[in-house]
Amino acid sequence: MEAVQRPAPESRRKFWTPKRKEALIGWLFLAPEIVGMLLLNVFALGFSLYLSLSNWDLLSGVKGIEFAGFDNYIKMFHDPTIIQAVKNNLIYMVLTVPIPIAIALVLSVLIHNSVFFKSYFKVAFFIPYISSIIAVAAVWSALFHPSLGPINQFLMDLGISNPPKWLVDPKTSLLAISIISSWAGLGYTIIIYMAGLTNISNEIYEAADIDGASAIKKFFAITVPMLRPTTFFLLITMLIGSFKVFDIIAFLTEGGPNNSSTVLVFRIYEEGFKYYNMGYASAISWLLFAIIGLITALTWKMRNEE
Amino acid sequence: MQLLRKNMSKTVITLFMGALSIVFLVPLIWMISAAFKYEKDVMRFPIQWIPEKVNLAYNFKTVWMGKVPFYDFYFNSFKIAIITTLITLIISSMAAYSLTKIRFKGRNLVFMALLSFMIIPDQATLIPRFLLIRWFGLYNTHAAIIFMSMFSIYFTFLLRQFMIGISDEYLEAARIDGAGHLRTFASIMVPLCKPVLATVAIIKFIWTWNDYQNPLIFLLNKDLYTIPLGMTLFRDDYTNNYAIMMTAAVSAIIPLVIVFIVLQKQVINGIALGGVKG
Numbered sequence: 318m319e320a321v322q323r324p325a326p327e328s329r330r331k332f333w334t335p336k337r338k339e340a341l342i343g344w345l346f347l348a349p350e351i352v353g354m355l356l357l358n359v360f361a362l363g364f365s366l367y368l369s370l371s372n373w374d375l376l377s378g379v380k381g382i383e384f385a386g387f388d389n390y391i392k393m394f395h396d397p398t399i400i401q402a403v404k405n406n407l408i409y410m411v412l413t414v415p416i417p418i419a420i421a422l423v424l425s426v427l428i429h430n431s432v433f434f435k436s437y438f439k440v441a442f443f444i445p446y447i448s449s450i451i452a453v454a455a456v457w458s459a460l461f462h463p464s465l466g467p468i469n470q471f472l473m474d475l476g477i478s479n480p481p482k483w484l485v486d487p488k489t490s491l492l493a494i495s496i497i498s499s500w501a502g503l504g505y506t507i508i509i510y511m512a513g514l515t516n517i518s519n520e521i522y523e524a525a526d527i528d529g530a531s532a533i534k535k536f537f538a539i540t541v542p543m544l545r546p547t548t549f550f551l552l553i554t555m556l557i558g559s560f561k562v563f564d565i566i567a568f569l570t571e572g573g574p575n576n577s578s579t580v581l582v583f584r585i586y587e588e589g590f591k592y593y594n595m596g597y598a599s600a601i602s603w604l605l606f607a608i609i610g611l612i613t614a615l616t617w618k619m620r621n622e623e
Numbered sequence: 624m625q626l627l628r629k630n631m632s633k634t635v636i637t638l639f640m641g642a643l644s645i646v647f648l649v650p651l652i653w654m655i656s657a658a659f660k661y662e663k664d665v666m667r668f669p670i671q672w673i674p675e676k677v678n679l680a681y682n683f684k685t686v687w688m689g690k691v692p693f694y695d696f697y698f699n700s701f702k703i704a705i706i707t708t709l710i711t712l713i714i715s716s717m718a719a720y721s722l723t724k725i726r727f728k729g730r731n732l733v734f735m736a737l738l739s740f741m742i743i744p745d746q747a748t749l750i751p752r753f754l755l756i757r758w759f760g761l762y763n764t765h766a767a768i769i770f771m772s773m774f775s776i777y778f779t780f781l782l783r784q785f786m787i788g789i790s791d792e793y794l795e796a797a798r799i800d801g802a803g804h805l806r807t808f809a810s811i812m813v814p815l816c817k818p819v820l821a822t823v824a825i826i827k828f829i830w831t832w833n834d835y836q837n838p839l840i841f842l843l844n845k846d847l848y849t850i851p852l853g854m855t856l857f858r859d860d861y862t863n864n865y866a867i868m869m870t871a872a873v874s875a876i877i878p879l880v881i882v883f884i885v886l887q888k889q890v891i892n893g894i895a896l897g898g899v900k901g
Contacts, residue, residue, distance in 0.1 A: 339727055342804050346721035347733060349714045353774035356755060358740045361748035368750060375754075424640075432637040440887050441644040444651065447883045447890065449833040451851040452875035455858065456654045459865045462666070467653065470668035500650070505894065512895035561746050564835040568855065582746045589750050590840060599750050606747040613742060 369599035389600035402579045410559040412495035421506035429514045443504035457497045487577035513547030553616045581605045657869035665865045682870040696853035704831040710773040719782035767841040785819040822893035850875045
């Protein structure tokens with residue numbers, strides 16, 4: 318518009334063609350997002366790679382960064398707490414992914430097809446998911462109290478004289494945490510499955526009805542295969558999510574007792590923000606990133622082979 | 624006859640599921656019940672679901688006006704969640720508008736790059752994020768938490784999916800009238816996107832409200848704490864005082880549950896949207 322009223326000098330007019338102007342505006346609209354992502358992902362990832370090859374205690378300032386080669390990585394593979402953390406992450410993954418997915422699948426099919434007041438059930442199972450995991454953890458820590466807690470009082474009432482000590486016992490701490498996480502996350506899994514169920518057309522079920530198929534037969538022959546994309550989505554999100562677990566462990570057990578519930582992210586937090594071993598913490602971060610990348614790749618491969 | 628039988632089985636399953644949903648919610652019911660009790664009654668067995676003697680007023684007074692500044696935590700959580708949500712809405716919707724309605728070279732490349740960043744877990748970049756915040760002089764400020772959570776590729780992606788479905792004709796009418804992109808975006812695109820923006824806003828608000836990791840790492844002073852981080856003070860100062868701890872948990876959870884029940888459609892649809900597209 319401006320160019321019509323007040324002709325610009327030859328060179329300027331040529332440069333700011335409408336196409337270029339449009340592109341400039343396009344980039345300006347995207348600028349905040351791009352700057353944020355470059356800083357928090359690209360720069361951050363690169364810098365953490367550099368730090369992982371260095372020794373640095375933060376307090377000595379940037380000048381105190383010393384190149385250390387692969388020392389941190391070598392140290393990491395011999396560090397029993399890291400091996401323990403990876404093991405715990407794997408146990409936590411097994412406990413919090415397949416079992417909740419199976420439970421949510423059954424519940425969501427029941428809610429979708431065979432109940433009145435459908436939206437009540439959606440809300441009821443979803444409430445823990447939107448509640449602060451920290452407040453929820455506080456509630457469960459009382460329920461799991463080894464001697465006074467309602468759970469163990471109930472178990473003793475049933476005649477179990479020596480119930481597990483849950484969060485304070487190295488044998489059960491990770492199990493107790495997995496129970497809390499699975500409980501809190503179940504609503505999400507149900508909601509995603511219910512969205513998947515609305516995409517299955519009724520005609521398939523009607524055809525099966527004409528053939529006289531039972532409810533259980535329909536579940537395994539129609540519902541489960543038709544929900545495969547949803548299951549895949551949940552599997553990949555929850556597998557990755559299980560390696561990111563931190564909040565609940567930091568709040569309830571701080572990795573204990575005796576490192577029995579420590580996980581990779583908690584080790585990053587400890588090394589970085591308690592002991593200020595920035596280099597070592599960065600190396601553990603890269604191990605975490607590599608594991609998550611590997612899981613993503615494996616799950617995709619699994620799906621493509623099917 | 625068949626309909627009757629179908630309704631019968633539906634009733635049975637509804638009753639069964641209803642019982643199951645109550646068992647599922649027992650921890651939260653126990654929490655609410657404990658907030659009403661005297662400490663000595665909290666761990667009594669069998670559980671008194673409806674307390675004989677009510678001590679709710681004292682418990683609430685201790686949480687809200689005691690030595691832990693819970694009132695500040697509430698204010699801080701509100702402030703951070705509202706500011707973060709507003710900034711996320713602006714950044715993500717402008718980015719989504721550019722990615723769908725402005726034509727320029729490299730647009731798809733940017734989109735692919737953004738998508739690929741989604742696999743980088745926040746936790747893997749914790750150390751450099753912490754250093755960036757210190758270098759920016761934002762350590763121990765609310766700005767640090769807002770900065771850490773205001774960029775969201777996930778919401779940009781959701782908004783982009785929605786904007787693709789909005790026909791260019793709506794926008795072209797404005798463009799012919801001489802409106803620039805900024806005005807077209809603000810006066811036409813934003814009103815058209817109201818439902819999806821509301822969904823994004825409520826989900827972002829809940830996530831920011833419940834965030835624990837960022838406040839834990841970036842905040843030092845107690846008066847800056849948010850509610851989840853403030854829960855650690857109850858854990859440490861009121862160990863074995865479960866009535867107080869449950870009252871704090873009730874205060875942290877219930878307001879959000881009420882918001883959720885009122886806006887359940889938006890929240891549930893918003894969460895489901897991410898799953899279906901994935």
